[in-house]
Amino acid sequence: MDFPSSLPPSLFMTGPLGLSDVPDVSFMCSWRDALTLPESPPQASENGAPHLAKGLLWEPDTPGPLPLLPPGPDPWDPGLTARDLLFRGGYHFRRQPRAVLDVTEQLSQFLWDHGDIAFAPLGKLMLENFKLEGAQALYFLIHFCPWAYLSYRQRRFSILGGPVLATSLARLLGELLHEELAARWEQLLLDDAFTGGALAWVPGRMPGAGQLVYPAGGALDRLSRGPDFQKVSLTPGSEPRVLGDPGHIQLRGPVRQVVTRTVQGEGKAHRHLRPLLTDLLPDHNPDLLCPSALLAVRSDYHCALWKVGKPGQPAPLQVLQVEKGATGISLSPHLPGELTVCSRSGAVCLWNPQDGPSPPHGWPVSPRLRQVYKDPETLVFRDPSPWRWADFTAHPRVLTVGDRTGVKLVDTQGPPGCGLLLFRGGAEASCQKGERVLLTQYLGDCSPESLQPTFHLVCTQFSLYLVDERLPLVPLLKWNHGLSSTPVVAQLLPPPRPGCPRPLLLAGQAGELQLLHITGEGASTPRLAGPPQSLPSRSNSLSAFPLLEPKSQWRLQERLSAPTIGLAATVLPSASTPVLSLFQLSAAGDVFHQRLHLQADPRPDSPAPTASWTPRATSRCSRWLKTLLEVPLTPPMWAAPTFSHRRLLGSFESREVEGKVPEGLRTAMAEGRLLQHRDLGLLPTREQPPAPEPGPEDELSERLEAAWEGQVAAWWERRQGGSSGPGKQPKRHKRRTQLSSTFSSLSGRLDLSDATSPPRSPDRTVPEARPQPPVTPPSQELTQGPWAEGIPSERQQTLRDYMAELPLQGDTPGGASAPSSQTSSIRGTSSRQQTLRDCTVKLQLRGDTAGGASMPSSQTSSVRATLSRQQAAILSGSQPLRKKPRMGF
Amino acid sequence: MSDFSEELVRPTTEDEQGETCVLSGTGMCFPWLQKHIETVGKTLVATGGKREKDFAQTTSACLSFIQEALLKHQWQQAAEYMHSYLQILEDSDSNKRQGAPEIIWRLGSEILYYHPKSSLETFNTFADRMKNIGVMNYLKISLQHALYLLHHGLLEDANRNLSQAETWRYGEKSSSKEVLINLIQAYKGLLQYYTWSKKKMELSQLDEDDYAYNTASQNMLNHSWKTSINLCALIQIPGVWDPFVKSYVEMLEFYGDQDGAREVLTNYAYDEKFPSNPNAHIYLYGFLKRERAPREKLISVLKLSIEKNMILHRKKEEHHKLGLEVLFGVLDFAGCTKNITAWKYLAKYLRQTLMGSHLAWVQEEWNSRKNWWPRFHFSYFWAKSDWKDDKTLACEKALVAGILLGKGCRYFRYVKKQDHQVLQKKIKQMKKSVKKYSIVNPGL
DSSP states (O other): OOOOSSOOOEEOOOOSTTOTTOOOOSOOSHHHHHOOOOSSOOOOOTTOOOOOOTTOOEEESSSSOEEOSOOOSSOOOOOOOHHHHBOOTTOOOOSSOOOOBOOHHHHHHHHHHTHHHHHHHHHHHHHTTOOSTTHHHHHHHHTSOTTSOOOHHHHHHHHHHHHHIIIIIHHHHHHHHHHHHHHHHHHHHOOOTTTTOSOEEEEOSSTTEEEEEOEETTTTOEEEOSSSSEEEEEETTEEEEEESOOOEEEOSSOEEEEEEEESOOOSGGGTTSOOOSGGGSOTTOGGGGSOOEEEEEEESSEEEEEEEOSSSOOEEEEEEEOTTOEEEEEEOSSSTTOEEEEETTSEEEEEOTTOOSOOTTOOOOOOSEEEEEEOSSOSSSOOOOOOOEEEEOSSTTEEEEEETTEEEEEETTSSTTOEEEEEETTGGGTOOTTOOEEEEEEOTTSOTTTSOTTEEEEEESSEEEEEETTSTTSOSEEEEOOOSSOEEEEEEOOOSSTTSOEEEEEEETTSOEEEEEEEOOTTSOOEEOSOOEEEOOGGGGGGGSOOOOHHHHHHHHHHHTSOEEEEEEEEEOOSSSOEEEEEEEETTSOEEEEEEEEOSSOOTTSOOOOOOOOHHHHHHHHHHHHHHHHSOOOOOSSOOOTTOHHHHHHHHHHSOOOSHHHHHHHHHHHHTOOOOHHHHTOOTTSOOOOOOOSOHHHHHHHHHHHHHHTOHHHHHHHHIIIIIOTTOOOOHHHHHHHHHHHHHHHHHHHTOTTTOOGGGHHHHHOOTTOOOGGGSOHHHHHHTHHHHTOOOHHHHHHHHHHHHHSOOOTTHHHHHHOGGGHHHHHHHOOHHHHHHHHHHHHHHHHHHHHHHHHSOOOSSOOHHHHHHHHHHHHHOTTSOTTHHHHHTO | OOHHHHHHHSOHHHHHTTTOOEEOTTSOEETTHHHHHHHHHTTSOOOSOHHHHHHHHHHHHHHHHHHHHHHTTOHHHHHHHHHHHGGGGGOSOHHHHHHHHHHHHHHHHHHHHHOTTOOHHHHHHHHHHHHHHSGGGHHHHHHHHHHHHHHTTOHHHHHHHHHHHHHOOOSSOOHHHHHHHHHHHHHHHHHHHHHHHHHHHHHHHSOTTSHHHHHHHHHHHHHHHHHHHHHHHHTTSSEEOHHHHHHHHHHHHHTTOHHHHHHHHHHHHHOTTSOOOHHHHHHHHHHHHHTTOOHHHHHHHOOSOHHHHHHHHHTOGGGHHHHHHHHHHHHTSGGGTTOHHHHHHHHHHHHHHHHTTOHHHHHHHHHTTTTTHHHHTSOHHHHHHHHHHOHHHHHHHHHHHHHHHOTTOHHHHHHHHOOOTTTHHHHHHHHHHHHHHOSSSTTO
């Protein structure tokens, strides 16, 4: 335990968080951390570049983690999101955005949905307060259905009770509701339940074999278990193999944290783990030769300890009930089976569940549960959070006790309450305003040879600090992690190779993973070796899954981005390149696995090779997805009553509305915009559009008729000779260019140049209603010339094809009848609406296929085309109905 | 107060987070709150400041691209994004515009530090430009630039840089600026110390009667005078200044200013405003030892170390109690469990103390440890592993275990049973000692 002979310079300022007068001397970039002062005068040499492992990089084998086990049979619901709680209306852009909780909309909906809840309990609640003579009457009154007729008496009561009930009740209820919502919102912003992580890796006897322990089931209340926990075999060259099907231990509450510690130091790969429990077993127990582990589990109100032996079943040792709620549990790296348990009440207990009857030597047995610290107040400044954390230190009798404001070293043998602050949320660590401790961890529990056993990790929402318990209050390393969610788990791994820096993994709740390389051998200060690295998260795996229809795709996406609640990693030393095996547990209960290998020859000039999906990986994902989609969706907690107005509106929407006036009015109403003349179809200065001239459509029907009769060739001949005349035979490609020039001229006229690309334009600007020219002003008639001149049928086919490809624009009819207003409406349509329409088209496609089959099939158009056409007909209510039969349906 | 100091004092992370940091009702700040709000806001049409909003969103997206590329070690890509990010200097929001240079410097220097194609020249150009764009960051950037040069072995360039920064003045005086200037001066002093110690080396190779000796020593004296001026200002400010204190004291000692050196070291070790730095005590101890200070004084300086025990040992009886205390204390720590010196001394001390029939001293120490030392030090597993790794250690530990726990102790029994040619005599001796002194059954 040598202390670094020279510490990096740092300013020491006492004071509160975000103290304004401190220049930040602890530089937070990774390279500046590498620049610790040279011990001796540096030699001025040409190649005096810092001896820094520049290319230290763990390369993922696949672009993202892969599911290790099939998804559980229970449906998973992502729960409350910010969208559900925040105020949506009047979003103004501000530099300092504010979260405003909203209840109005939700509450009114709730009252609509739950009339029973809204009205009945009020009466029941108040009943107790009415021990008057007329209590019986009141009872009846209150139990009256609110929608029944009102008697005279009741009316009078309404008038009387209105002011009283309305104000005081609203205040009371409002307070309660606000409290609840605020609590939910706080929880959404910061969920500390899973701090420490709920996934653990119990190494087996052979390196690369082990068991995963994690909660499963919809409520995360089953600890995976068989005769053993989920056994996994890892080989450096291939994917992990899952052995056997684990059973489970059913618990009575959700598992929040799982901690393990190997009891035996027999396995060669895990020699760094300190032996535990050996003294508690009789001498020469055969079990001693097999690695066994202790397994501590924290639930909301219970903590439990198991012993996982190799041959037998996991044996429960003891369960502890924590009345106020447990916030953290940790297992001692020094003494077998000693634990610390923290409670929301601010108490920290040392727990020795295994102290059974006195051992042979007659050592005095310490009480099983001993409170070593209690303070309902926080350490440095006042913070409302009851979160507490405790861990061990290099001295087995000294614990760290942490809360949101700092971390304290507490001597369990000293007088209660005494101790020394190890980390202070304040100017000492140049903390910024609003910074809070979210995770603390003792890092000294593995191999003592590469890093001092006195280091502690402290994570806040901004930074990561490394503190040496011999130099309290002055962090030796500070790094801005930049995670966009709460840091949940941190794990320091043994060095992959002797002399290599040690990887430190940090996982954020949103699934982000970061890997830092920490070096600091012997008497040198710990520092970052090379720039930190981000590892692929579960949402990076989306590309490995086959493309799905939107609803399932969304479900998959949601599942992949479920919060991370556990992380376990193990380094497999292999001859050529060390392999890092990484397991992640999500709140949906999925275990994902990722393999990384240390870049063999780090050459900064070569671009980092990008991993790609192997066919095996994608097939594994497909299988997983198939199982996932078989899992039924969460049944809704309640079904909204059918008298919801929105639903009624919805059913109206699908119905075809006749006539332009109600259609326009209805859209205006639905969109809540100003009613305009064109909505009503009132064009006072213009005459009603005359019936379209017998134009191309007639040709089409003629052609169709001919086709039905099998004389299309003759019809063609006739037509060639008739209308076109010799020498005027148009060529197809020429027509196309003509068409596209039309689009460009059209788009130019409509000022659509920014919004439309050529293939998109036809559906916006060239509806089939086009051949109704009289409405267009004379100037436009010039550009529309080609249309009026009888479009050949093939061209229509091209158009139809376009339309089949693209959904129809909603406001086409408006454009057809009054093109001057078209510009603004088209430009105003956002892409969101576009996609929406895409969806409707697709959905309608599915729904109407049966209907489509019954239609007389036409050779000229596909079902898609018909449908879009049909839709167009629906949307353009002003179109003469007789057009439809002409189109063949 | 000038905006300079306001700029300096702003916590840097806040700048990097942009405006994503919002205080909640509990006073806590959530960098991810913005994301939540955006998910709601996105579905709505923004009602005001559309252009500003768009630009803010684009810049924050660009920033996250850069950060992502950095975390993936894609330096080339990060550089490309950085190129676009410079647009933020044109932001209409003055707050952002002011914070921008610092972000650009932090990210840009990181990219240039790791980029395979970046060179010293590129870095220098970038640093010089950034110093003048963010005038507010002049001192900070200068200091970091100097450190960069120092690590590339360019001492002279670093020195020039620091000198420039030292004389730089802008706006009103503020304490934060003063600290930075002190730091810059101290680093400059350190550079001067490097040359000084080089000269000292040269001097030691010269003959005292040589003519050159005089000029050289005169030269050195000049240097040290300048250096001490530079160093002494900073080390008055509370902080961890190990390299500065060390070099300052070395120079003071060289010129015979023992009192000055002692004062500096005592202040560094005992001033309450300073953090409790073990090195401060080690330096003071080293100084006192060089000065041949009385042992009592040395003992008082050392808190917990084996060296302390070695001094104590020489003082015989009267310090045995303190020695035991120190040894037990040292062996409490997880990092010292295999320290053979400590175990050797403990075994020796226990024997001597018990020989001198001071059983109470041993019991005093042992009482607080008897319920956990057996599991911590003397488990069956440790017996096996210690014996395998270091037999001498195992023997010393077995002796201590035997004395403290009696001969029934598992550790003792395990070592006792081992048959070893070389250590046979030692094990025999150990058995005898345990029989004689064990505190568990003193009657036997």
